[in-house]
Amino acid sequence: MVATDPTTQRAEATQHTGPEVLTGAQITCRAIEAEGVTTVFGYPGGAVIPLYDAIPDSGLHHVLTRFEQWSGMAAIGYARATGKVGCCIATSGPGATNLVTALADAMLDSVPIVAITGQVIEPLIGRDGFQEVDITGITLPVTKHNYIVHNVADIATTIKEAFYLARSGRPGPVLVDIPKNIFVAKTEYIPAKLTPRKSYQPTTIPNMRQVRLAADEIAQAKRPLIMAGHGVILSGAEAEFTELVEKTGIPTIFTLLGLGAMDEMHPLAIGMMGMHGHRRANRALDECDLLINFGARFDDRATGNLSGFAPNARVIHVDIDPAEIGKNVKTAVPVVGDIKEVLKLLTPEVKAGDHSAWRTWIEGQHNRVLRAALEDRPAWPEPYAIIKEIADATGHEAIVTTDVGQHQMWAAQHLGVKHGKRWITSGGLGTMGFGLPSAVGAKMGRPDLEVWTIIGDGGFQMSGTELATAVQENLDINIAIINNGYLGMVRQWQDLFHARNYSEVAISGPDFVKLAEAYGATGIRVRTDAEIRPAIEKARSIKGPVLIDFVVEPEANVYPMVAPGASNSQMIEGRKEEE
């Protein structure tokens, strides 16, 4: 999207002016740095040339992605791995519109990111200027809030508020659109202070009366079940949450984004709920008489058909966003607040419980179909076996990002997530291409941790260009392509619900090993079971990005599966599966 513009002027160096007078571009950098952000992801272009003029002299490390959408996804990966606000930059017009999918992804998964977009110079706004789009209009439904800055003196306060909005309350994406002439204009830089707004006061401390009502419900329940959503992780409340679960002895299930709210290997962790959830988790939902939801929004992929969802349960719903209460599921006891604050008050109120009979019943719902099927394995490596080997090799300590599709569900089922901030997947929006750029962002945010990304051969072909970014930044990222030559999840639906009419799902691809090498990364191909673990260990030992092309059974399906529109109790159990 690089385009030059005759009005471009090099922002003047500070020596020409007093030390406090800065350009809008310099103030933008200072304001971002003031939020504790050291890494930004972006792509330059005409309207942001003045901003890019200021970046080298700032304290910001800029990561050049190969497409603006992946800047956004990298910012998401960074935010989710670190718990800090991710920041991305794009130019006006196509640069800005390319961010839209990332903003929508962050909106649906409540991820704190701030996007800075350039805009055409103010006299051109509304006149269809070159690379002009109404990005604040376009992103209205996919941002928590957005701004256009019309005065250079407003940049610092706007960015301050943007970061605050992104991370406070229910986190989400915020966009700040800055016209090029505002980047160039100068003013005295005064570090901004946050001015509270009457209209934005998120409730973090819950109403104690509601907390006691919740505790009463928990005391009376015979078959209580806790479900954990992304809110537990966003609140940084994993330890407090585990404490509550352990004190009450209540079995706990997870949404896709709630995996890691506590260690999945914990004896009270039952597994994932929903469309591709573990059998035990969905069976427990059917039988429970009390469902305590911490920070999940009852997404349809988690609940299945609402009429059959937790049919015998009263519901306690803890959420920081009051609009989530009663939106999808009728709630007996709502508790509005930050999960960590709620747990601080709730855990002392609950009594230590013994639910051993209930837990034994749940354990009995384990799927036993697999073992026999395993004896009759095809020659191809099984996708879930690869996932298990990665988890085993890394001791469940690595950050794992995924793309979207079958491999994502296999990973969710079989990884065994230990830490919430090390499981990064696109849940709400289900954005293909998410895997590699989010791994780039995660590695930038947590260089101290091993980073893996598990991707399908379809998704990799959407964002595979980010290999160049990973090579340019010399990032230790291990890429596991689960290569079945199909857009596997769609193929699975066609297999199960459309009479095997495999319409446009067979997908060819390049030689991924050669491709990796062409980018300056390392490529490894795996075709047999025996090669899986050595390839994983080799990847872990090599510096820089390593791609492993796992060629797997083309028509393996993900089971269990709840058909779209069906209740969670109606699981298709499949031939080969394991919990």
Added chain:
Amino acid sequence: MESTHTLVLLVEDHPGVLNRVVSLMRRRSFNIDSITVGHSEQVGVSRMTIQLRGNSEDIEQAGKQLYKLLEVVKVIDLQPNEAMIRELVLVKVAAKGAVRAEVVQTASIYGARVLDATPSSVMIEMSGGEEEIESFLTMMRIYGIREMVRSGKVALPRVLSKKTDRQTRQMNPLAAD
């Protein structure tokens, strides 16, 4: 049960606020019957009156979603018996010759005001509640309505503003909490 509700919104007077409110209502599939915007008694605060149809859960959800907009300061679900809900209508009615006097006389029954006249029509201004306006328009249709505009509803609670929060239902941003 589905019914018509009147929501009053106090919003920060910023460019684009109306767009944010309307865009939210559209994308969440709430049915707006009428919407008006104007200044309130406070500087920097605009007042919107939105009529929409829905059951009580829909309306509660609408209120909660509206609260999520940064510029929305307060949402009030006005109860019809506790508020004056009014609308202005301008109507151009065919009124030639002898009929003219009859039209003007009918209008005066409703306390409507004649604003303008041409050889073939009169323009009448009428304000009132929903029922009055509908009744007036029924009469005017007899003569033939050539052109019409309705302002959309505006509403104020009857009681003093200090008691407003108690007397009418200020939608609680904390849900059923």
